[in-house]
Amino acid sequence: MIAVDIILDGAFAAVAAIGFGAISDPPLRAFPRIALLAAMGHALRFCLMHFAGLDIATASLFAAMSIGFGSLALGRQVRCPMTVLYIPALLPMIPGIYAYRTVFSLVMLLQSLSDGAQELRYMQAFFLNATITCSVVFMLAVGATSPIFVFKRRAFSLTRRNRRQVKNK
Amino acid sequence: MKTTQELTDILDFAAEFATYMLGSGVHTSRTVRCVQRIGISQGVCIQLTAFQKSVIITVRDDESREVLTRVVPIPALPISFERNADMGALSWDAIDDKLTLEEIRARYDRLVSKPRIDPMFVLVTVGFANASFCRLFGGDWTAMSIVFTSTLVGLAAKQRMQAHGMNHFLIFIISAFIASLCASASLRFPCTSEVAIATSVLFLVPGVPLINGVIDIVEGHILIGCSRLMNAMLLVFCIAVGLSATLLMVKDSLL
Numbered sequence: 570m571i572a573v574d575i576i577l578d579g580a581f582a583a584v585a586a587i588g589f590g591a592i593s594d595p596p597l598r599a600f601p602r603i604a605l606l607a608a609m610g611h612a613l614r615f616c617l618m619h620f621a622g623l624d625i626a627t628a629s630l631f632a633a634m635s636i637g638f639g640s641l642a643l644g645r646q647v648r649c650p651m652t653v654l655y656i657p658a659l660l661p662m663i664p665g666i667y668a669y670r671t672v673f674s675l676v677m678l679l680q681s682l683s684d685g686a687q688e689l690r691y692m693q694a695f696f697l698n699a700t701i702t703c704s705v706v707f708m709l710a711v712g713a714t715s716p717i718f719v720f721k722r723r724a725f726s727l728t729r730r731n732r733r734q735v736k737n738k
Numbered sequence: 739m740k741t742t743q744e745l746t747d748i749l750d751f752a753a754e755f756a757t758y759m760l761g762s763g764v765h766t767s768r769t770v771r772c773v774q775r776i777g778i779s780q781g782v783c784i785q786l787t788a789f790q791k792s793v794i795i796t797v798r799d800d801e802s803r804e805v806l807t808r809v810v811p812i813p814a815l816p817i818s819f820e821r822n823a824d825m826g827a828l829s830w831d832a833i834d835d836k837l838t839l840e841e842i843r844a845r846y847d848r849l850v851s852k853p854r855i856d857p858m859f860v861l862v863t864v865g866f867a868n869a870s871f872c873r874l875f876g877g878d879w880t881a882m883s884i885v886f887t888s889t890l891v892g893l894a895a896k897q898r899m900q901a902h903g904m905n906h907f908l909i910f911i912i913s914a915f916i917a918s919l920c921a922s923a924s925l926r927f928p929c930t931s932e933v934a935i936a937t938s939v940l941f942l943v944p945g946v947p948l949i950n951g952v953i954d955i956v957e958g959h960i961l962i963g964c965s966r967l968m969n970a971m972l973l974v975f976c977i978a979v980g981l982s983a984t985l986l987m988v989k990d991s992l993l
Contacts, residue, residue, distance in 0.1 A: 581870040588867020591860045593763065593946055595819035611874070648827050650768065652953070653819040660945045666875050669936030672978045673992070676985045710952030725771060728826035730834065 575612050582611030582661040590657025598647045599654060606643070606658035610636040614662060626704040629662055633712025641716045644727035651724055655713045664705045671698040739801040740782065746806060748780050749797040751843055753810040756786055756793050758850065759825055763817035765950040766959040772829040779832035780839060788812075790965035816854070817946050824849045857897055864941050865889045872937040880929035881937075884921055888938040892917025896942070907976050914939045914980025922984055925991045932992060939981050944973045 586607030587600055595603065614632035617623045623631075633655075640654035678691035717724045740748070752773050759769040766788050777784030777797065786795040796807045828849065832842050868889040869882040877885065896913040900906075921938035924931035947970040954963030985992070 578874065581873045584870040585867045585874065588863040588865070588870070589941065589945065590819075591855060591863045591867075592941070593817045593819050594821075594855045596823055599819070599823070649819075649823045650826050652765065652768070652949075653823050656819075656946055656949050659949065660943070661871060661874060663940065663943055663945065665871065665940045665943075666933065666936050668940075668974075669932075669981070672981050673985055673989075675978075676982045676989065680986075680989070706948060707952060710949045711956060713949075714953050714956060726830070728823060729830035730827075 575615060578615045579608035579612035583608040585661035586657045589660040593657065595653055595657060596647070596649065599649050602640075602643045602647060602649075602654055603657045606636045606639045606654060607661055609639060610658055611661055625664065625701065626708050629664075629705045630708040630712040632662060633659060633709045634715055637713035637716040640713070641720055641724055641727075645723075648728045648730070650727050651713075651717065659709050659713055662705070662709055664702050667698045667702040667705070671695060671702055674698060740799045740804070742804065742806075745782065745797055745799055745804060747839060748777070748782055749795065749806045749808060751839060751846075752776055752784050752786075752797060753793065753795050753808050755825065755846065756788075756795060757810050757812045758815070759822070760788055760793065761813045761815035762821050763819075763946045763950065764822045764825075765953045765957070766962050767954070767957045768822075768826070772826055775829035775833050776842065779829075779837060779842070788959070788962050790962060790969065818854065820852070820855075821849060824852075861890060861893055861897070864893050868937060868941050871940055872933055875933045875937060877930045877933040877937065880927050881924055881931065881934040884924045884927075884929070884934050885937050888917045888920035888923075888934075889941050891920050892938065893941060907972065910942055910973050910976035911980040914942055914977040915983050916980075917941075918981045918984035919987075922988045925988060935981075935984070935988075935992075939977050942973075942977050944970045947973075 583604035586603050590600070590603050610632040613635055614628045617628035617631060618625060636655050636658045637651065640651040640658070644651055644654055674691045674695035678688060678695055681687040681691060755776060756769055756773045759772060760766070769788065770786055773786060773795075774784050783798045783800060784795065786793055792809055792811050794807065794809050796805060798805045825846075828842065828845055831837060837845075865886045869886040872882045872885040892913045895916050896909055899909045899912065917938045918935055921935045922931075924934040947966045951963050951967035951970055954960070954966060
């Protein structure tokens with residue numbers, strides 16, 4: 570049952586990544602790799618949060634790093650830079666529910682200014698959700714970008730043909 | 739040694755190449771590297787400084803020590819990962835195959851005139867994507883189907899408004915309002931309506947400028963990174979405004 574949950578989580582993340590990626594006009598050759606990276610990253614975050622007890626921001630950091638390293642490994646085959654593969658793969662990990670609760674708390678805060686207890690409750694909920702949303706988005710971007718700093722030369726030459734192809738030309 | 743005319747031609751092409759890349763949603767350091775490769779392939783040194791709306795680009799011929807500089811506006815283009823990848827590949831080919839400026843220009847013209855992804859395909863895949871997203875947040879099948887429909891309506895409205903050249907802040911507010919209003923139909927069904935309303939607007943999240951902004955900042959291009967983040971935050975704020983309008987109408991049913 571747990572395995573089914575993990576696989577379903579990965580599968581839905583893959584569909585989400587393909588759809589959100591399609592908005593940004595990626596090359597068709599990149600789609601299978603985007604789906605694979607999104608499934609791997611989201612399933613990893615699911616496992617880290619449910620089985621290792623990590624919080625959402627730390628789990629997102631590790632999942633984003635795995636997507637970053639994955640895009641470094643898969644980019645050369647399709648001559649795509651890392652960002653083309655990892656940005657769509659990261660999108661299913663955007664903490665939408667927390668973002669929604671931030672907006673909802675703000676609306677309710679402004680609607681309950683005359684009620685002191687409610688006001689404080691919504692103010693607290695607003696800051697809590699806004700902090701989680703911003704932390705997760707920042708961790709996602711930093712985690713996926715970090716492999717560039719470690720493997721600079723490889724990351725900067727993913728769109729180059731390999732040496733054999735250049736020599737044969 | 740380059741003549742002034744040759745140097746001007748290289749500068750004009752490099753400026754067009756750089757602004758097209760930045761306009762298509764490529765982060766700054768990658769644009770700089772790709773343009774510098776074009777410069778190396780032509781035997782000149784290129785440096786550029788990028789801002790949100792314009793680029794200052796300089797070409798220098800080391801032999802004659804002649805320097806030319808231009809300030810070029812960045813066009814507002816739709817984000818395109820395909821052009822991002824192809825232009826990077828072209829910059830490497832320019833070095834590896836020792837292409838002339840005419841050959842690079844011809845290949846550049848071919849790749850920028852390639853057709854973009856079909857809007858109908860985008861509409862349907864984004865619908866499925868948002869429905870899957872709803873599932874990831876714990877939504878049930880009813881909520882997923884409502885989110886699918888809301889996304890189709892919201893995105894179709896966005897595409898039509900973009901085709902009419904409306905202000906993009908207004909487009910985001912109206913699309914978020916329409917999508918969340920459609921999703922609020924979920925309140926009439928026994929389903930996870932909070933998740934449905936929350937997810938319905940997420941197809942609008944400007945993921946590329948958000949992530950590019952963070953990449954630019956961590957790579958030291960702090961000015962343009964902050965500009966990109968500010969731009970993305972304005973769009974997020976517009977989504978929040980559109981969503982708030984719906985929430986004000988249905989808040990009592992959500993409490």
